Amino acid sequence: MSKKQFNEEQKKAIKAGDGPVMVMAGPGSGKTLVITYRVRWLIQQRKIHPSHILVITFTRAAAVEMKRRFLALNGTESTPVTFGTLHSVFFMILRHAYHYHAGQIIQEETRRQYVRKCIESLELEMEDEKEFITGIIGEISYLKGEMLSLEYFHSNYCSDEMFAKIFREYETRLRQDGLIDFDDILVFCCELLEKRPDILAMWQDKFRYILIDEFQDINKVQYRIVKMLAEKRRNLFVVGDDDQSIYRFRGARPEIMLGFEKDYPDVYKVVLGINYRCSAQIVEGARNLIEKNHKRFPKDLESYRGKKEPIQFETFDSGFDESIKIAEKIREFHKNGIALEDMAVIFRTRNQPRQLIARLMEQNISFTMQDVIPNMFQHWIARDLIAYMQLAGGDRSRKLVFQVMNRPKRYFSRQMFPDPQVDFGMLRQETFGRPWLYQYVDS
Numbered sequence: 001m002s003k004k005q006f007n008e009e010q011k012k013a014i015k016a017g018d019g020p021v022m023v024m025a026g027p028g029s030g031k032t033l034v035i036t037y038r039v040r041w042l043i044q045q046r047k048i049h050p051s052h053i054l055v056i057t058f059t060r061a062a063a064v065e066m067k068r069r070f071l072a073l074n075g076t077e078s079t080p081v082t083f084g085t086l087h088s089v090f091f092m093i094l095r096h097a098y099h100y101h102a103g104q105i106i107q108e109e110t111r112r113q114y115v116r117k118c119i120e121s122l123e124l125e126m127e128d129e130k131e132f133i134t135g136i137i138g139e140i141s142y143l144k145g146e147m148l149s150l151e152y153f154h155s156n157y158c159s160d161e162m163f164a165k166i167f168r169e170y171e172t173r174l175r176q177d178g179l180i181d182f183d184d185i186l187v188f189c190c191e192l193l194e195k196r197p198d199i200l201a202m203w204q205d206k207f208r209y210i211l212i213d214e215f216q217d218i219n220k221v222q223y224r225i226v227k228m229l230a231e232k233r234r235n236l237f238v239v240g241d242d243d244q245s246i247y248r249f250r251g252a253r254p255e256i257m258l259g260f261e262k263d264y265p266d267v268y269k270v271v272l273g274i275n276y277r278c279s280a281q282i283v284e285g286a287r288n289l290i291e292k293n294h295k296r297f298p299k300d301l302e303s304y305r306g307k308k309e310p311i312q313f314e315t316f317d318s319g320f321d322e323s324i325k326i327a328e329k330i331r332e333f334h335k336n337g338i339a340l341e342d343m344a345v346i347f348r349t350r351n352q353p354r355q356l357i358a359r360l361m362e363q364n365i366s367f368t369m370q371d372v373i374p375n376m377f378q379h380w381i382a383r384d385l386i387a388y389m390q391l392a393g394g395d396r397s398r399k400l401v402f403q404v405m406n407r408p409k410r411y412f413s414r415q416m417f418p419d420p421q422v423d424f425g426m427l428r429q430e431t432f433g434r435p436w437l438y439q440y441v442d443s
Contacts, residue, residue: 028277215240
């Protein structure tokens with residue numbers, strides 16, 4: 001599709017008037033093109049000053065790419081238009097109000113260390129520390145992102161009481177060190193704008209036109225802030241596809257997009273239904289599958305490219321059989337003149353490619369990996385087995401003992417091991433009068 005030739009729906013979106021606009025953009029429908037040309041149209045045709053326009057994306061890479069394409073479109077090297085992620089925009093607001101600086105945002109590894117220290121102080125034992133910490137951090141983010149009360153939150157990784165203790169201690173450590181996490185950026189910004197109408201009015205006057213990409217991935221507190229910023233003029237232009245929302249586990253709420261019309265009854269709706277990326281067979285197959293979901297906006301999707309190769313669907317009794325078939329198809333395609341670098345194998349999880357990798361190596365088929373395959377020796381079961389073998393081999397470091405002392409449960413506490421090296425002979429003496437512990441020293 002030429003950048004100068006738009007279909008009718010794209011034209012409607014680009015030239016939509018003031019007020020709330022919702023663009024339902026199917027995959028490959030040119031939504032980035034629409035957003036960049038919409039910004040240019042506002043500047044050139046509506047005479048809106050670029051500094052009054054805010055474009056929000058969900059990743060930094062997307063914001064950089066959106067800005068790059070807009071600059072290329074206008075043949076300039078800089079622009080007063082604000083391009084940024086939700087977090088970067090909200091942090092900018094906090095920085096002006098509270099003088100925060102980037103160094104106060106806690107890094108992910110430091111955040112994990114904070115949670116680990118909280119767990120150690122509570123002498124909480126778990127089978128897989130890495131997975132447990134990841135889960136707890138995710139729940140902390142969810143709690144903040146949904147602005148839920150700790151009193152009514154139920155954890156999937158530990159008791160509610162234990163989660164509350166971890167959460168409170170984690171928050172205490174953050175404040176003592178003068179740090180905030182990415183979720184605090186959202187919560188603090190929301191509280192600031194709600195409590196300070198003068199500050200809110202200033203930013204409302206700054207951002208008179210707000211455009212949001214990937215709107216289906218917005219969460220509750222993010223939407224709350226955006227609504228406040230757009231409340232005065234209501235020039236909110238949202239682009240997304242409820243069918244493409246895959247981040248519910250991170251707090252995304254596609255129902256916000258589904259309910260957008262309730263918040264803005266006068267919303268102007270546009271559907272970008274022409275896919276410029278995929279063949280008709282792929283679009284039709286995707287449509288037939290997606291239509292099984294009844295909680296969605298109805299859309300008529302069609303392909304611009306017409307019919308190509310049909311979709312082939314096969315099932316297998318095992319992953320081994322599947323990997324053999326995929327390797328055979330690769331060899332067949334290559335024999336028919338298709339270059340190996342023009343083929344791709346997509347997996348649902350990172351662990352799945354193991355068997356295929358073995359088949360490709362056996363048959364001397366060259367390949368590259370986009371992701372690193374997880375090392376099975378990093379799994380908690382493998383790590384525990386290795387720790388037991390190291391202890392059996394004579395290693396008496398306290399770190400190893402901590403790792404396996406209660407796997408299975410033996411009722412040992414960390415306070416029983418004050419020294420960096422564990423003396424099991426001394427431990428026997430100390431537990432001799434406590435048979436429920438003594439019996440586990442050598443087991």
